[in-house]
Amino acid sequence: MQSNQAAGKSIAKEPTGRIEIDFERCKACELCVFACPKGCIEIGAKINRQGYAAAFFARPEDCTGCAICAETCPDVCIEVWR
Amino acid sequence: MSRGAAVIHRTLMKGNEAICAGAIAAGCRFYYGYPITPQNDIPEYMSAHLPRIGGTFLQAESEVATINFILGTSASGRRVMTSSSGPGISLMQEGLSYMAGSELPAVVVNISRSGPGLGGIAPSQGDYFQAVKCGGHGGYRMPVLAPHSVQEMYSLTMLAFDLADKYRNPAMILGDAIVGQMKEPYEQTPYVSSVPAEKPWALTGCAGRPRQHLKSLYLKDNAIEVHNWKLHGKYRRMEEDEVRFENYRLDGARIAIVAFGTAARVSKTAIQWARDEGIAVGMLRPITLYPFPETQVDEVARKVDVVLVIEMNTGQMLQDVKMSTPCHDKIRFLGKPCAMPTPEEIHGEIRRLAGKAE
Amino acid sequence: MKEKGKGGFGKNVYRRPESLVDVKTHFCPGCHHGIAHKILAETIDRFCLREKTVGVACVGCSVFLYDYIDVDVAEAPHGRAPAVATGVKRAQPDRFVFTYQGDGDLAAIGTSEVIHAANRGENITVIFVNNTTYGMTGGQMAPTTMLGQKTSTSPYGRDFRKDGYPIKMAELLATLEGTAYSARVATSTPAQIRKAKEAVRKAFDMQIKEMGFSIVEFLSTCPTNWGMKPIDAQKRVLGEMSEYFPLGVYKERKQADFL
Incomplete structure (x- = not known):
């Protein structure tokens, strides 16, 4: 569950997109975690003001900006750039 | 108008x-x-x-x-x-x-x-x-x-x-x-x-204003x-x-009918017959049933000897009349569920209340 | 990082739809109402309808529609949204009118109103969210509850001998002449979400072209009342729910060909 440990391992491939997860709005339903085809999102350890352990962008280096996470998120917490 | x-x-x-x-x-x-x-x-x-x-x-x-x-x-x-x-x-x-x-x-x-x-x-x-x-x-x-x-x-x-x-x-x-x-x-x-x-609260689509809800x-x-x-x-x-009512021939009345709608209309005929016989009877006719003319009912009740409530039911407005005045001992009721009281019936009741023999 | 996109990525490919109010929702984690709301708001934006839309909210979790969708909204008594929408549309035929209803609302107490609105060919759009339970009141049995499903009022599981069968509204309404469009969609995979958007666009288009009544039934989740993790709730939609409530378009009028 720890974040950027994978960063070092990630090989030469450059990310083609980037997401931003609204920490306070996330309800930790994990739908984005399962939806992301590259496994870039994880549930974190930090608890937000709603009391949820919000999801976070764990592996930015693998993001393609496909926006599937954002389409899936019922709480509209995710913005995507490509 | x-x-x-x-x-x-x-x-x-x-x-x-x-x-x-x-x-x-x-x-x-x-x-x-x-x-x-x-x-x-x-x-x-x-x-x-x-x-x-x-x-x-x-x-x-x-x-x-x-x-x-x-x-x-x-x-x-x-x-x-x-x-x-x-x-x-x-x-x-x-x-x-x-x-x-x-x-x-x-x-x-x-x-x-x-x-x-x-x-x-x-x-x-x-x-x-x-x-x-x-x-x-x-x-x-x-x-x-x-x-x-x-x-x-x-x-x-x-x-x-x-x-x-x-x-x-x-x-x-x-x-x-x-x-x-x-x-x-x-x-x-x-x-x-x-x-x-104008009804600015109406839902017409929020063009040029924030959305609104009803x-x-x-x-x-x-x-x-x-x-x-x-x-x-x-x-x-x-x-x-918004209280609205009609005072019908209440001048000098000793008996006041309180009735609305059809019952009031029929009562008018009976009141005319009774007045022709010299019986001092009139009517307070509520036009607004809510708001009820409470003050007017009380004023009339204090002046007359008898308040006769007439309804085409077994006594519903009667309760509002009683709520309007403390003169409960003056209140009488004539009612028929689901039927129109005839002018003869009302006239007979007026005569009885006025102490006239049938 | 803030200027010119994020981390060098200039093109914003997903952000909150303009018609979706920027507030936290009351929905439970993983509830698909949020996805249906997004799709609804996106479609309103797509057709530039925000300023000429009147929504009708019903009773249930869906009632807070007016807090989330940035349009005028009237609140209907339980099940009566299609009748209220009828009154709005008849008075303002040039406005876009939709209802947003749950399954207890539309398929139980409001069956009469939705059937007759459809049968009149009322030119309104219904977004119908079916999660097989009464969510807001605590997970009681709905007319859409699956056979064997345990709810707070079917603690031994729904038994057809006692409670009958889950009702299929998309199919039922498709049989009516006044219905221009009837489809059932789900939002449990990215592909399904794409199809759901397409269905809502079609439904909107039917109203814009004055073709008659349109309805999109969403198979949704209620993780809280189903007692499941959101991901397992999605799997239930993909499994037994989609088997009993098949996804697809049940009616699509090609032209205003009233008999």
């Missing part, structure tokens, strides 16, 4: 049709309803007339749907009316409560019939409690107007639209089969509006209490400003 130079047409019409004429004169262009005796003249008239003047008539699948069509059109800021009779009005109670809660105006006509249940189609005033005390849930009020002539079916309908808009609240016309079905000439006095036409759900903190105090304030203003 302002006359001025306007030509006032005298027309022969059924009471139910006069309601339609009044509604159309008042600018109502939307009518929704469901068939039920004895008010079918109203949807029939509207289905024929509204399309010709750019209005909309729609027959609903039930009175439940009807009142919600009404809610939607009222929320759109348009004048809208429905009519029904007892069983149908019962089905509308849910919608009326929501409309009162959402502060939506509309005119609902009850040409009441006998009950309870399917009852019968004979004229009755058995819906007094349901109309005046409001049969829906949660505690709300609405103006209730009781016409006793075709003229009033016309003019009180126009007034009902103004009251509904003025207070953003449903208003009811409470008639019965007799005032609905009888034909008599009346004056088609022109409609003069007493309320502004709702009756208030969950946060004490929002529903605040909302109820606001509604209560409106009801208090109605009670202060």
Whole structure:
């Protein structure tokens, strides 16, 4: 569950997109975690003001900006750039 | 009604049709309803007339749907009316409560019939409690107007639209089969509006303004209490400003009849006969059943020897009369459930109360 | 980082739809109401309808529509939204009018209103969210509850001998002449979400072209009342729910060909 440990391992491939997860709005339903085809999102350890352990962008280096996470998120917490 | 130079047409019409004429004169262009005796003249008239003047008539699948069509059109800021009779009005109670809660105006006509249940189609005033005390849930009020002539079916309908808009609240016309079905000439006095036409609260799409809502759900903190105090304030203003009644031959009266609608109309005949015999009898006729003319009833009760309440039920308005005055020992009641008291019956009762032998 | 996109990525490919109010929703984690709301708001934006739309909210979790969608909204009594929408549309035929209703609302108490609105060919759009339970009141049995499903009022599982069968509204309404469009969609996979958007666009288009009544049924989740993790709730939609409630378009009018 720890974040950027994978960063070092990630090989030469450059990310083609980037997401931003609204920490306070996330309800930790994990739908984005399962939806992301590259496994870039994880549930974190930090608890937000709603009391949820919000999801976070764990592996930015693998993001393609496909926006599937954002389409899936019922709480509209995710913005995507490509 | 302002006359001025306007030509006032005298027309022969059924009471139910006069309601339609009044509604159309008042600018109502939307009518929704469901068939039920004895008010079918109203949807029939509207289905024929509204399309010709750019209005909309729609027959609903039930009175439940009807009142919600009404809610939607009222929320759109348009004048809208429905009519029904007892069983149908019962089905509308849910919608009326929501409309009162959402502060939506509309005119609902009850040409009441006998009950309870399917009852019968004979004229009755058995819906007094349901109309005046409001049969829906949660505690709300609405103006209730009781016409006793075709003229009033016309003019009180126009007034009902103004009251509904003025207070953003449903208003009811409470008639019965007799005032609905009888034909008599009346004056088609022109409609003069007493309320502004603009309805800035209407839902018309939020172009050029923030979105707005019409709702009756208030969950946060004490929002529903605040909302109820606001509604209560409106009801208090109605009670202060909207009481309407007729004093009929009350000068020097020792006996005062209190009756509304058809019962009042029949009483007028009996009062004339009794006055011709020298009996000092008159009538206080509530035109608004809510707000009820409490002060006027009390004033009259204090002056006379006997207050005779006459209703086409077994005593419903009677309770409001008793609430209005402490002179309970003067109050007598003559009532017939689901039937019209005849002038002879009322005249006989007046004579008895005046100490005249039968 | 803030200027010119994020981390060098200039093109924003997903953000909150303009018609979706920027507030936290009351929905439970993983509830698909949020996805349906997004799709609704996106479609309103797509057709530039925000300023000429009147929505009708019903009773249930869906009632707070007015807090989330940035349009005028009237609140209807339980089940009566299609009747209220009828009143709005008849008074304002040039406005876009939709209802947003749950399954208890539309398929139980409001069956009469929705059937007759459809049968009249009322030119309104219904977004119907079916999660097989009464969510807001605590997970009671709905007419759409699956056979064998345990709810707070079918603690031994729904038994057809006692409670009958889950009702299929998209199919039922498709049989009516006045219905222009009827489809059932789900939002449990990205592909399904794409199809759901397409269905809502079609439904909107039907109203814009005055073709008649349109309805899109969403198979949704209620993780809280189903007692499941959101991901397992999605799997239920993909499994037994989609088997019993098949996804697809049940009616699509090609032209205003009223008999």
